[in-house]
Amino acid sequence: MSTDTLTERPARSTLFDGLSRYIPIGATVALLVVMYLVGTGNYRNFGEPQVVANLFVNNAALLIIAVGMTFVILSGGIDLSVGSVMAFSAMSCAWLTVEAGIPAETAVAMVLVLGTVSGAATGAVIHYFNVQPFIATLAGLFLYRGLTLQISDRDVAIRDNAFFDWGMERTEFGNVRDGGFSLPNIVFIAGAVVLIAFVVLHYTRFGRGVYAVGGSEQSALLMGLPVARTKVGVYAVSGFCAALGGVVAAFSTKSADPLGGLGLELDAIAAVVVGGALLTGGAGFVLGTVAGVMVMGMLSTIISFDGRFSSWWARIIVGILLLAFILLQRVLARSGEKRKT
Amino acid sequence: MSDEPIVQMTGITKDFTGVRALDGVDFTLRPGEIHAVMGENGAGKSTLIKVLTGVHTPDAGQIRLDGRPVRFNSPKAAQAGGISTVYQEVNLTENLSVAENLFAGREPRLGPFINFRAMRRRARALLEDIGIDLNVAAPLGSYSIAMQQLVAIARAVDIKAKVLILDEPTSSLDRDEVAVLLRVMRRLAENGTAMVFISHFLDQVYEISDRMTVLRNGTLVGEWESAALPESDLIGHMLGREAATLEQIERQAGEHKPDRGEPIVSAKGLGRKGSIAPYDLEVHAGEVVGLAGLLGSGRTETVRLIAGADRHDSGTLAFEGKSVGSHNPRTAALRGIAFCPENRKTEGLVGDLTVAENMILAMQASKGWARTVPPAQRSRLVAEFIEKLDIRPANPDLPVKNLSGGNQQKVLLARWMLIEPKLLILDEPTRGIDVGAKADIQRLVTELSGDGMAVLFVSAELDEVTRLSDRIAVLRDRELIATLETEADMTSEKIVDTIVAKGGDQ
Amino acid sequence: MSALLDRSKSAARAAWAHQYFRRLIWPLGVLLVLIVVNIAVTGFDFIIPSVHDGRLGGAFVNILRRSAPLLLIALGMTLVIATKGIDLSVGAVYAIGAAIACQWIIGRDQMSLGVVFVAVAIAIAVAAAIGAWNGLMVANFGIQPIVATLILMIAGRGIAQLITGGQIPSVSDETPFVELGRGAVLTIPVPIIIAGVVLAALALLTRTTALGMLLESVGGNPEASRLAGIRSKSITVLVYLVCGLCAGLAGLIGAANLGSADANNGGLWIELDAILAVVIGGTALLGGRFFLLGTTIGVAIIGTLEVTIINIGLSSQWQFTAKAIVVLVVALLQSPEFRAWVAKPLRGKRPGGAPSAKAESTGEEALVK
Incomplete structure (x- = not known):
């Protein structure tokens, strides 16, 4: 053992560097705080805990779907089918319980399995046949919307099924009047999804493989990582999350809307990017996605509290945020490249 | 140094749609030696390496590993057989930490979860072994290419590589970084790892290699002890003399001396x-x-x-x-x-x-x-x-x-x-x-x-x-x-x- | 020398025609099958145009008329895809174009040709500017096309709603503007004329000038194009600009046809249909060779498919499912891996090497396992 040991400390600041990889997510969280302060400063009742709690209630399905999208985007892919899959799974739940008379528990389980399997099939097409994710999931977008409309082209109510009451049953944390808040069960489902996703992404081989494949698929392959399993896996996760999102949507409205989740894939992608993930894959955090969903929810909340602004401002601002984050990532990536040469 | 070869390739021939990239090439690698493969572009170096690492399958010839005939169909199969490759491009992922890159796909686990503490400890030990000290929790991308290259080598070595192939590992490194890399190579050789070294820097090749195999136009020129081959002879072997196959172009330098104006x-x-x-x-x-x-x-x-x-x-x-x-x-x-x-x-x-x-x-x-x-x-x-x-x-x-x-x-x-x-x-x-x-x-x-x-x-x-x-x-x-x-x-x-x-x- | 020249000229034409024919043959075949199915179900009225109120009608002409906005967008998309790009924002640009024109007109003298002309000009100029912005993001900032155009795909409909104030502005049925969507010149519906003119213009622009070749060069090999001295940045910007312009024009036709601009649902998912039409028409998503005529056939296939589904007695909901199947089939047919996988059982096992190779392979298995 020689004594001359070569020491190097990370000197370069890149997108992947210890600190600067937290810049995008830091920006998102700061934005969230600023928005909250602006809200509490300007509007009465904005500071009540229930306002924040409602962010989670109103966006539970989006949150779940965005978490699935995070897996896909981290691996360097994209999934356009989530909105349609969500509508399909909500509609299937309704049809299976109302028309086919299948117990609700069984119906939900069937829907979740179907979502996962269809996601895995999409992933297999993408990996083994080298079809671009955009195109393969575009087929899913059309397919599941079509199937949904074929089941029913109007809303199907599931109000009569006692099982679907469970989702909106609330747990109170303190008295709502005295600064407490209450949360329905769907929020706990969403919370569990976030928690499990966080653990899977950061503490399992599969999760780290997702980051590796997103960082460089070629390298992951040469390092002997199970690239095929990882790529099929992320689309399966996304399919499962989309199906679960549909179940949650069914819980929260007690009905199935054949046009539900229209354009939701865009909201999910926007939430993931605003949450600091790189659309080319390899960098981002599931907690960032949570922050991204919160930013989008907070925007709508402020706009509804204010009353002077119209709802479309939310879209425009989300577009501006997207632009800002994409340019920020571009700048960070460029400064990284420069230092390297 | 044992004389029992660890890798023996005989009569390797490989055609690519009409072009013969390798023509009956022999190559022998002994345990603990650093063996340079030399040649210009198109000489067949990379094809030879790719045959050995399972990227290409040879059209003719035999590969013996530890005396047993083998045939690899993929780089993964070659890796499982104990042949690892470090490329000019660092094939690791910059967004993961150093420790994760070292153990990707084989992380120590507690139940289903990665044991990050054990992984970092083992990563530090592994790097210490080859004489480098890094913050193993930092993302690989925050280190210089040289350091990334060393991490790639450490990973290859830890996967119980009997044979390590280094394909132009030094081309993007500066002088000091090269010195570190060569030192690591020497230490690995002492521990018995056989290495194939490809580099176009002659001084590095002479400094580190025990033996050289020279290829030209897909054929074997010969194998020499590095110490016994003067540099001018090596360059001569690599560049060769064009046979009189080409019609001789009369050089006109004598007759038409361009006027050197502006x-x-x-x-x-x-x-x-x-x-x-x-x-x-x-x-x-x-x-x-x-x-x-x-x-x-x-x-x-x-x-x-x-x-x-x-x-x-x-x-x-x-x-x-x-x-x-x-x-x-x-x-x-x-x-x-x-x-x-x-x-x-x-x-x-x-x-x-x-x-x-x-x-x-x-x-x-x-x-x-x-x-x-x-x-x-x-x-x-x-x-x-x-x-x-x-x-x-x-x-x-x-x-x-x-x-x-x-x-x-x-x-x-x-x-x-x-x-x-x-x-x-x-x-x-x-x-x-x-x-x-x-x-x-x-x-x-x-x-x-x-x-x-x-x-x-x-x-x-x-x-x-x-x-x-x-x-x-x-x-x-x-x-x-x-x-x-x-x-x-x-x-x-x-x-x-x-x-x-x-x-x-x- | 001149003999060689003549030979090369006629050979050039022959080869060009041959290449085009090969690319177009199967989309054309699909279109023909769809038409035949429709004729079998509804009779020859399907294909034979009739004249109503001085305007050409009939099932097939109506398909073409309704497909005009999609064709315009798909043509622009073809050029973008030829440069290895994609434009997701066209649906939003469609909505913006429609919103600007309608909003401008309802606040003024609806009968005035001048007002309509200004409205159309502003709408087209804004659409072109948005396209140019996309092009700048791609060419100058080096942002992936899918990401760069996603921004306006999301924000664009908000902008359209901002323009209309969240309302759906309806123009009077008497304004000359609606002629863009409903009118006819010499019995030919105006949308078909506009789409035809744009198709001809783009075909002339790309095939009689060098633009088409330079586009294909930039899409086929960006680095070689750079080293050959091609101004690839300005070409890229130009192409996105044209695509935005086409989208705006499509929005005008759509709004004129309806007499109103729906910022939320106007041109919804038209970008996906357009990409589908381009791919059906034989232009690869990886860039390079592009086929404007193929795209046109692709649009006709999509339009006819929707009608066919209803004519053969399926509910209109089937159109999504049918499109999904088309997307999958086209994507898989273009995938070399898929073709190899399908062909494998047909070809049978590759004739194996000498027996010695087999012996070696067992040796390897021992090592791997």
């Missing part, structure tokens, strides 16, 4: 950091200036700066006496500088377009899209050059990707001859093409310079450079070390001597 192009202190040291170079009308040097000596980098393909960060470039301001391929082409890049497929031709379209591309680009080359003029020019350069098949509407290498090269040449440039830059125009096309291109270079065109000519073949050039710029280690006037007694040995002499200085 240079067409003159570079003063032109350079690019990390690519080529600042150099001075002048090319006059009617003059062929050859660039000679080994692979990786900076031949291509030198001409790319003049062509505007890369941006220079030091020095000045003047064209016909006027200093050049904004310099990119477009402005260069407008001034009359034509550049045929080294890599025809990726940088030269647009494979899906036809022969005619590829030919007209530069002319059209300089006119802009709105001013179309008239169809009649276009077919006339295309037909003229197809005939003049003897491009076969003589069908201008064939997608260019369907042509043979030599004919593709002629299409590329025609593209630039169409704009009647004042300076023609040819980067390895004769590499990988058949003998007939080679002779055609050499004859063309002589003709064009006879008509007053200035030519910059890069070639790995010294005979070719000597025969065609009026002056030869010699490069070594990314530095232009000498400019030789080609007199009648010019020989490739003189160039070799220049390269070696400079190596001795350092």
